[in-house]
Amino acid sequence: MSNVYEERATMIAAGELQSFGPFGREHCKNHPNAVNLQLRQLQPASELWSSDGAAGLVGSLQEVTLQEKKRECWLLRKGSSVDSDEMEYDEELYAAGNMVIWSKGSKSQASHVYKAFTVDSPVQQALWCNFGIPQKKKDEKEILEKTVCIVQSSCVNVHSVTGKDFISPLPFQVSNLWPTKFGLLLERCFEHTTVCFSVFREPLPTVFSMLHPLDEIAPVVCRPTGLFEAARVQYVSDSTMKIVFSNCEPSIVMTYDTVQCIHSVWALRKVTPDEQSTVLKCPEQVDTPQGLMPPSFLTTHLRNVSRMDSPGSPFHCHALHNQNRMTSSPGLHSRTHSPSISSMAALSRSHSPGMAAPSFSVAARFNMSYHSSSPRGHSFLPSPNSTANESVLVPEMEPIVPDLCIEQLWSETASSHREMSCQASKVFITSDLCENKYLCFLVESHQQLRCVKFIESNNPSQLIFASVATIPAKDAAPLQDIDAMLVLEANGSLVLYTGVTRVSKVFVPGLLSPTFSLSNHVTHLSTPMDSVSTPAKATGRHIGRLEEVAMPSPVSELRGSTKHHETSWLGDYTFQQSVPYIHALRDPVSSRVTLELSNGTMLRITIPEIATSEMVRKCLQAVRFILPKETAMKVLIKWYNIYNAPGGPSAHLEWNLFVTCFMTLMGYNTERLGWTRNDWDYMWCSDYHRQVVFRHACGAVSLESTDTSGCEESLSSTPALHLDPSAPLFPHIPALFYVLHLLYEELKLDELQRSGGRSLVGLLQQLARDLQLEEYIDLYWRDYPSFITTFKESCIIDQAQMEQMQRPSFLRAEPPCVFSWLSSCLRGEEVAPFPYLPGICERTKLLVLSYALYIIGDDNATSVDVNSNSYKLDSCPNILTMIFQLETEKCNPCFSSRPSCMKPDAPNESLAVKLVVWLTSEGFTLKDLESVPFGVALPIRDAIYQCREQPCSDWSEDVCLLIGRQDLTKQAHKVTVAKGKAVSAPATTEAEEEEVGMTDLNQDVISLIWSQDLRVHEARRLLQSSRPVRVSVVHLPEVSDHEYIEEKENKLLQLCQRTMALPVGRGLFTLFSYHPVPTEPLPVPKLNLTGRAPPQNTMVDLNSGNIDVPPNMTSWSSFHNGVAAGLKIAPASQVDSAWIAYNKPKSPELANEYAGFLMALGLNGHLTKLATLNIHDYLTKGHEMTSIGLLLGVSAAKLSTMDMSITRLLSIHIPALLPPTSTELDVPHNVQVAAVVGIGLVYQGTGHRHNAEVLLAEIGRPPGPEMEYCTDRESYSLAAGLALGMVCLGHGSNLIGMSDLNVPEQLYQYMVGGHRRTHAGINREKHKSPSYQIKEGDTINVDVTCPGATLALAMIYLKTNNRSIADWLKAPDTMFLLDFIKPEFLLLRTLARCIIMWDDILPNSEWVSSNVPQIIQENIGNPVVSEDLNMETLAQAHDYIIAGACMAVGFRFAGSANSDAFDCLYKFARSFMQCLTSATATVTGHYNLQTCLSMVLLALSMVMAGSGNLKVLQLCRFLHKRTSGEMNYGFHMAHHMALGLLFLGGGRYTLSTSNSAIAALLCALYPHFPAHSTDNRYHLQALRHLGVLAAEPRLLVPVDVDTLKPCYALLDVTYKETPWYEETTVELMAPTMLPELQLLKKVKVKGPRYWELSIDMSKGTQHLESILSRDGVLYVKLRAGQLPYKDDPRGWKSLLAPNVNNRNSEVRTFKVQTSWLSTAHVSPLVNKRDTLALFSAILYECVTQENPEMLPTYIAIDQAVRTLEQTEMCETFALWQMRLVLELCESRVLQHRLREGAQGRGLLLSSEFLPVMKNSADGTLDRWLTGDTVCTSVYLYCDTQFLSMGLYVPEHVFGCDN
DSSP: OGGGGSOOOOEEEOEEEEEOOOHHHHHHHTSTTHHHHOOOOOOOHHHHSOTTTHHHHHHHHHHSOHHHHHTEEEEEEEOOOSSOSOSSOEEEEEEETTEEEEEEEOSSSOOEEEEEEEOSSOOOEEEEEEEEEOOSSTTSOOEEEEEEEEEOSSEEEEEETTSOEEEEEOSSOEEEEEEOSSSEEEEEOOOSSOOOBOTTSOBOOOEEEESSTTSOOEEOEEEOOOSSSOOOOEEOOOTTEEEEEEETTTTEEEEEETTTTEEEEEEEEEOOHHHHHHHHSOOSOOOSTTOOOOHHHHHHHHHHHHHHSOTTSTTOOOGGGGSOSOTTOTTOTTOOSOTTOOSOEOOOOBOOSSOSOTTTOHHHHHOOOTTSOOSSOOOSSSSTTOOHHHHHTOTTSOOOOOOEEEEEEEEOOOOSOGGGOOOOSEEEEEEOTTOOEEEEEEEGGGTEEEEEEEEEOSSTTOEEEEEEEEEEOSEEEEEGGGTEEEEEOTTSOEEEEETTEEEEEEEOTTSOOTTSOSTTTGGGGGOOOSSOOOHHHHHIIIIITTTSOOOSSSOOOOOOOHHHHHHHHHHOHHHHHHSOOEEEEEEEETTEEEEEETTSOEEEEEOOOSOSSHHHHHHHHHHHHHSOHHHHHHHHHHHHHHHHSTTOOOGGGHHHHHHHHHHHHHTOOTTTSGGGSOHHHHHHTSHHHHHHHHHHHHHOGGGHHHHHHHHHHHHHHSOOEEOOTTSTTGGGHHHHHHHHHHHHHHHHTOGGGHHHHHHHHHHHHHHHHHTTOHHHHHHHHHHOTTHHHHOOOOEEOOHHHHHHSOOOTTOOSSOOOHHHHHHHHHHTOOOOOEEOOTTTSHHHHHHHHHHIIIIITTOTTTOOOHHHHOOOBOSSSSOBOEEOTTTHHHHOTTOOSOGGGSOTTOOHHHHHHHHHHHHHHTTOOHHHHHTSOHHHHHHHHHHHHHHHHSOBTTOOHHHHHHTTOHHHHHHHTTOOOOOOOOOOSSOOOHHHHHHHOOOOSOHHHHHHHTOSSOHHHHHHHHHOOSSOEEOOOOOOTTSOHHHHHHHHHHHHHHHHHHHHHHHHHHHHHTTTOBOOOTTSOOOOOOOOOOEEETTTTEEEOGGGSSSOOOTTTTHHHHHHHHHHHHHTBOTTSOOOHHHHHHTOOSSGGGHHHHHHHHHHHHHTTOGGGSOHHHHHHHHHTTOHHHHHHHHHHHHHHTTTOOOHHHHHHHHTTOGGGSOTTSOOOOOOHHHHHHHHHHHHHHTTTTOOHHHHHHHHHHHTOOOOSBTTTOSSHHHHHHHHHHHHHHHTTTOTTOOTTOGGGTHHHHHHHHHHOOBOOOOOSTTGGGGTSOBSSOOOTTBOOHHHHHHHHHHHHHHHTTTOOOHHHHHHTSOOOSHHHHHTSOHHHHHHHHHHHHHHTGGGOOSSHHHHHHTSOHHHHHHHTOSSOOTTSOHHHHHHHHHHHHHHHHHHHHHHTTTSOOHHHHHHHHHHHHHHHHHHHSTTHHHHOHHHHHHHHHHHHHHHHHHTTTTOOHHHHHHHHHHHHOOSTTOOHHHHHHHHHHHHHHTGGGGTEEEOOSHHHHHHHHHHTOSOOOSSTTOOSSSOGGGGGGGGGGEEEOEEEEEETTTOOBOOEEEEEEEOOOSSSOOEEEEEEESEEOOOGGGEEEEEEOTTTBOOEEEEGGGOSHHHHHHHHTTTEEEEOBOTTOOOTTTOTTSTTOOOOSOTTSSSHHHHHSSOOHHHHHHHTOOOSSOOHHHHHHHHHHHHHHHHTTOGGGHHHHHHHHHHHHHHHTTOOSOOHHHHHHHHHHHHHTSHHHHHHHHHTOTTOSOSSOTTHHHHHHHHHHHHHHHHHHHTOHHHHHHHHHIIIIIOOOOOHIIIIIOOOO
16 A cells, blocks of 8 residues: 555646736737737737748747847736725736736636826836825824836936826936835846946946935945955945846845856845945945945946936937847846836836936936947046046035845855856746745746745844745746645646645646647547546545546656657647747746747646645645645645546535545545545435434334434445555644644634534544544533434554554643633633634634633632643644633734732623724624524624613724724714705805805804804804895985985995905804815805995996095905905815915916915915925015915914924015114015014014023014114014914913013013113114114104013913013002003003913802002992093003903903803993993093904903804994994994804814914904004004804714714713812713813713713823814714604603513614614514514514624524534534533623622623523423433434443533533
C-alpha cells in the first residue's frame, strides 16, 4: 500500500474558458478621434500561419513595428470598491495613443467605462497609485487618495476618484514610474552611452519620489549593506541600477544591476531625520563613482543647469517614445512589470509644465540635457553663459530634502555566467497553501523562475530572505486567491505550483497539451470526459486505485525527462504549424489568468479553488493548522488534485470525496467501510434514511426487542478492519481527531452550519471508536441518538500501532463540549479553560468570552485566580491556544481590570455595556446573533435589552445598531432633518415668496413650537420690505392737489425711514435658514421704497422731484439688505470661491448690496473660502462699502485667530499700524473704522501687546494734521475703544506685559477728561502739527473719547467683579458733577459698571433702581424741588441710568427666557411707554425717552431671544406702526432688531453670554442709533450686524426615527448646582430652547411614550453641541402601542389594553413591523384554541416588552417541547438549548437582579411561559424512563456493550431532577 501515497503525475481541468480582448480597445474605436489613432488591427490567424510557415510569421512581425506594439497596453486588477454591490469584479486600465480607459466588469455585469481620459500627447504609461494625505492630528490615520496616473513625456496627469485633477510637470525624462505604498517612484531616463555627471564629475540621482502630486519631486536615498564598512547613506545615483518591481505590502522595491547582472531587494520606507541630516551634510570623500556628492552643489547645479534646457524648450528632445521600456523583452509588448499594483489612487492640482522662475521650478532642479540629443553640442558647463565658479557661488538655495529611503535586504549571489544573465522580465509575490511567502522573478534568458522565500520579522519594515529555489519556466503568473501560481514550462505545458511545490498540470479544454503525440488522440478532442462521474466512480477512479491514476483526458503521460520534452516538442514542426500553443501568461487577477496563444489570440481561464463547500474549507483549515507544514502541504495538494480532476465530483458530493480522501490518507481501506462505500451505501447510511428508520422504530413498541438484537448481531458480525500504519497521516490521527472535534463544537454554535456538524459526526465517531475514546462516542451519541443504531464498524488498532501515533497532551479523556461549558458557567461552577483554534473557531472564542464576562464577571464566589488556570500547550507544531474563562482582557483592550478583581456587586448594567461594546469591537452584528442557537444567545440578548433600556447617547453607530435603537443609530449617522414644506396660511404665490425672502424656515418645526397662533407670519409681515407701503393721507378740502402730492411724498419719506431699517431685523429673523444651490445665485429680496395711496391705489414715488430727498439715502439700506440676504446661508452649506464671485452683480447700483453679502459670508464663516486673489481684487476697486463689508467679514471669519495675512490686509487701512516712513494712503474714514474693529475681532481675547498699545493711543487720536480726522471722530474713537476691549477681553488686571501702558488709568482719563499725555507711539510726528478746523488745546475732548474708553474698560474687566474699577464708573451723586456729564454717557457707565460686577446683577426692579444715585431718587418724584437742582438734568440722568441697568439685565440673562428678568424689564418698558404719552415727556425730551425705550426693548428681546414671546411682539408691533414725530431711522432700526432677536433664526437660535458674545452684542447694540440712513458719526452702521456672532443654536427638536418628522417629546433637563440654586430638574416639552449648556448636568428623553435616552454633560458638552449644530435634531423612537403627543395629548388612546385575546385585530393596531404581524397569522401546529391563545399571549408579551426578537426564541422552545413529546429524537440540540434557557433563568445573575427589582426588567422570557414548558419536558422525560422506549433501550444497550458505563441519558444530558 505504500506506493498509494507517492506523488503521481496528475492533471486538473481549467474552467470558464473564454476568448479575451481588452475592453478599452473596443471602447477606443468609438472615440471621436479614433480615425487619427491608427489602431492597427492584428491580422487574422489564417493569414499569419501562411503556407511558408516561419517566413510568413516573420513577415507579419516585421510589419508590426515595436513602436506600434507599444501604442497599446493595459493592466488588470481585482476591484476594490466598498460601496459597490458587486462582491468581486475586475478593473482594467487601458492606454492607447492619447487615451486612457478605466473600465470595470464582473461575471454578472458586462464591462463598462468607469472613467475615460484623453491627454495632449501620447500616453507613455498609465498606472494606479494611492497617495497618502497626512492628517493634522498626529493620532489620525492618513487618508488614502486613490488615483490613476497618466505619464506623458513632460508631465504626469493625476486623476483622483473623488474628482480632483493634478498636473505634475516632470523635471527630466522619465523611463518608468512605479506605484508604492507612499506614492510614486520616478526613474530618470538615460541613454545607454552617457552617464549624467554634475560639475564635480559626480553622478546625479537616478531615482526620485513624489509623495503627492502637489509635493516637490525629491531624490531617493539608499542604505546599502556593506560587509567591511558601516552602511553609508547616499543618493541613489547609480545609472546601472534599474528598478524592475515595486510592491506596497510589504513595501519593497527590486532592482537589477546591468553591469554586475544581479537582482537586489530593498525595503522602501520614509527617511529618518538622521539620514536626512547625514545626506544633506557635505562629505569629505567624493572619489568613488557611487560616492555621495555635496547636496548643496547638487541642488545648485540642478537648478542652474535647468535654465539651459527646460522641459518646454525646443532643445528638449522627447526621445522616450522611441525607446522600448521593456529592454529585456522587446517582443512582448504586453508584459507588465508589477502585477500587484496598489489600489487606485487620485489627486489634483493644476501646475503648468513650464514654470517661470528656476528657483521655484521643480522642473528646473533636476533637468539635465546631456542625455537628450540636442541639435547643438553641450559643454559640461551648467549653462551657456555661466561658469563652474558661478554655479558654486549660489549656496543659499535650500537643499532638496529626501522623503524616502531604500534599505538593502537581499542580493543574488554573483553568477559565473554573467554574460548570459538578463534582467527579470516579470516579478511578483506569491504564497503557498501553508502561508509561506515567495518573491518570484522570471529570468527569460535562462528560462528560469527564481523564487526567494521571505519571512516578515517583528519589525514590519524588515524582511528576512531565506532560500532561493529555481523552477524551469518560460512564463509564470500568480493566482492570489488560491495561493498558487501558474507556470508555463518550456515545452508549452501549463503547470500549477503552490509556492515551489508542484501541484499538477493544467488541462485547458480545446488546447492540446504539447507533451502528447497528436496522431492517436485527435478524435477524442471534442469529448475530454468519458462520462459523468458518480461518487462511486469518482472514488474508484481517483482514490481507490491510486496506483493506476486514470487521466480524465484520453491521453497518456510521457515519462521522459524535461529535455526530452523540449526536443520532441520543438522538433515536431508540423504540429507547430497546425495548432496554436500557449505563448505567454498575463493579467492574473484572483484565480483568473489570460493565455496568449501563438496565433495572437488570447484566452481567459479560471483555475479552480481548493474547495467550494464551507465545511470542507474549514476542515482543511484545521488540518493545515495542526499538521507539520510539509505534511500539510502534501495532504492539501493530494486533495486539490483529487477534487479538481477533470470529471471530478459535483458540489453536493464534495464532502463524501473529502472523507474518503482523508481516511485513505490516514490508512483506512475506505472500500471496506460501509458508510463510505458506494452510491447505494451512501443513500442507505444517509441522515434522511436514518431518521425515517428511526422514527418508525421508535413508534413501533413491538419491534423493540428485535431491533436491539439486530444491533447486537450487527456489532458482533462485522469483520475486523485494520489500518495501514504507513499512511502519511497515520501518526497524526489523534491530533487531527481533536482539531476536527473542536471544529464540530464550533459548528454547533452556528445554526446555519449545524447540518455540517451532523456530517462531521460520522467521521468523528469512527475515529473515536478506533482510538478507544469512549467519552467522545458517548458525547456524539447523546447529541445524535440516531447514530446509535447505524454504528456498526470499527477498525482494530493494536498496541504497537497505537505507540506509533503521536498522542498529544491536549487530547484529554473528557471531551470538550461547549454546551456543557456554558451550562457550568450558568450554574456557577468552576470551569476549566476551553480550547479553540485561532482563526477557525472564532465563534467559540467569542461566545465563551462573552459568558466569562457577563455571567462570571460579577460573581466573586466563582471567580478563580486567572494565573492558576492559564496554561498554554506547546506540544503541537502550531500552538493550540486556550480560552481561559476569565481572560477577557487578552482580547479586549476596553477591560482595564480582570473580572476576578471586580467588586462583588459590580452593577450588572456596566457588565452589559462592556459586553455589548466589546462584541461590537469584535465585529459582531445582529445578523450574527440570529444564527447563534437560542439558548446560547439568551444572555447576549439580555445584555442587549438592558443596554437598549438605558443607552448612552454617545455610543458608536455599530453599538446602537446592535442594541436595536434606530434612533441612536440615526443620530450617530449624522443626518440632518428634511425641511418641511412652507405652510401657506396667508395665500401667497411663489413669486411673492421669492420676493419676501423669509420662506426658508422649517415649517414643521415652527408649527410645533408655535402651534396655537400665527405669530411667525405676523413677524414676517412686519419685516417684509419688498412690497409697496400704504400711504394713507386724508385729502383736506383746503389743500391743493400739488400740496396733496407733496404731503403724500413726505409721508412716504417717513415710511421709507422704517422700510430702510427693516433688513437689519430680517437678517436676524432668517438667520442661517437657507442652503443655497451652487448653480443658482442667492435670491436677494428687493428693497421697495414706493407706496400705494388708497382708495385708487395710485403709485407714490420719491423720484418725482416734488420734495427734496437726501443724496445716497439708500446706500446703507442696500448694504443691510445684502447682509440680511447673506445671513440666510447656513454655516454648513456648500459655498466656494467660484460661487461667491458668481453672485457678483452686473449693475453698479447693486454694489452696496454685494458688499453687505460679503460681510454676511464672513459672519457665517464662508468668506474663508474666498481666494486671496479675489479679496485683493475687491479691495483695489476702491469701493468704500465693499471694503467695509470685506474687512469686517474676513475679520469675523478669522475671529481670535491672529491670522497674519488678515492682519496685513487690515494694517494697510489703519495709518497707525503702518511704519512712520510709509506712503500716506487715502483711506476713507469709514473703512478705517471697519479696519480698526477688524483688528479687535482677529485678536479677540489674545491680549496682544502691540495692537493694544496702538489702539489705546487711537482712542484719543487728536484731529489733524491740517484738515484730516476732523469729521466723524466719535465713531473712530469708539471703534478703537471697542477693538481695545476685544483684544484684552476679560483679562482684567492680568494684562501680561502691559503694566507700563497703564491701560485702566489711561482709559479713565479718556472717560473723565484731563490734560492730554504725550504720545509714545510711532506716529507721534503726525500729531505735532495741529488741525486747521478744530481747536482742542491740550485737554482731552471727553465727548469724543468717553464712549470708547467706557466700553473698553467694561470689556477688559468683563465679569471680573473688580469693585475698584466698577466704582470709577458709578454715576455722580452731586448735581455739580451731574451737570458735567452727558446723560447718554451715564447709560454707558451704568451698563459698564454692571457687567463688570456680573455676579451682582439681579433680575428685579429693586436692583435696577438701586443703580440710581440717591440725589436723583430723592428728587425725581418730589413735587417741591430746590432751585439749585436742574429737574431736566435729573430726569434725563434717571431715565438713562435705568435704561443702562435694564441693558445689563438683558446681557446677564440673554437667551435664558428668565421669567423674573422678563417681568422686570417688561415693567420698565411699559413705564417708558406711559412716560412718552404723558405730560412729563417734555421734561426728559421725546428723543431721550424714545432712546431709553428702545434700549429696554432690546434688553427684553435679548432675554427672550428666539422665544417669539407674544408680549414683546406686541410692543414691537406697536412701535412699528409709529412713523411720525420723533420716530427716526435709528429708532426703527432698534425696534426691528428687537423683533429679529425675538425670532432669532426662526426660533432655532438664541443668544449666548460668553465673553465673545457680549463683546459682539456691545458692538451691535451700542445705545446711540443713527439719526438718518447715512449717519455714521457716532457708530458705524455695519457693526449692527456683529450681533450674529453671539447667536448659538440651542433648539432641541425631537424627530421620530420612523417617520423622520419632528414631534413632541417630554424632556427632563437637570441643572447643575450654582450659588443661586441647588441642583434642579425641570420638565420641558420639546421642541424647546435649552439653557446654556455649561449650566446643565443632564438632558433626558422621558418615557413612557418614547424610548428613554439620556445625554450626560459630565463627560463634556461636545455631543450635545454637535446635535444642536445639526439643526438640533434628536432622533427618538416611539414605543409599541403608544401614539405621538400630537395625536394623543393626554395619553387616553394608548393601545396597551389587556384584552389581546382576539386573534389579530388588536395586534394590528400596534406600531410594529410587518414581519411581526405575520406571527399573528401563524398556523398552529395542532389546531386547538390553547395553541392560538399561547401565540396571542407570546405576541402580546413581545410587543409590549419591545423585544420582538424574542418571538423566534419562544416559538423554538415551544417546538422543542412538542418534538420531545412526539419522541422524534434524531438529535438533542433543542433540549440543550432548553436546558441553557432554564439554567440562565435560575442563575445567580438573574436571581440577584430580580431581588434588586430592576424596574420589572428581570427576565426577557415571560415568567409564566417557562414553568409550563419545563413541566411538559419533565413529563415527557418521565414517560421515557418508565415506558422504556427504543431510544433509551438502544442507548443503554450500546452503552453497556462499549463503555460499561451505566448512565441514563435524561439525568446526564437534560438536567432534570428525576
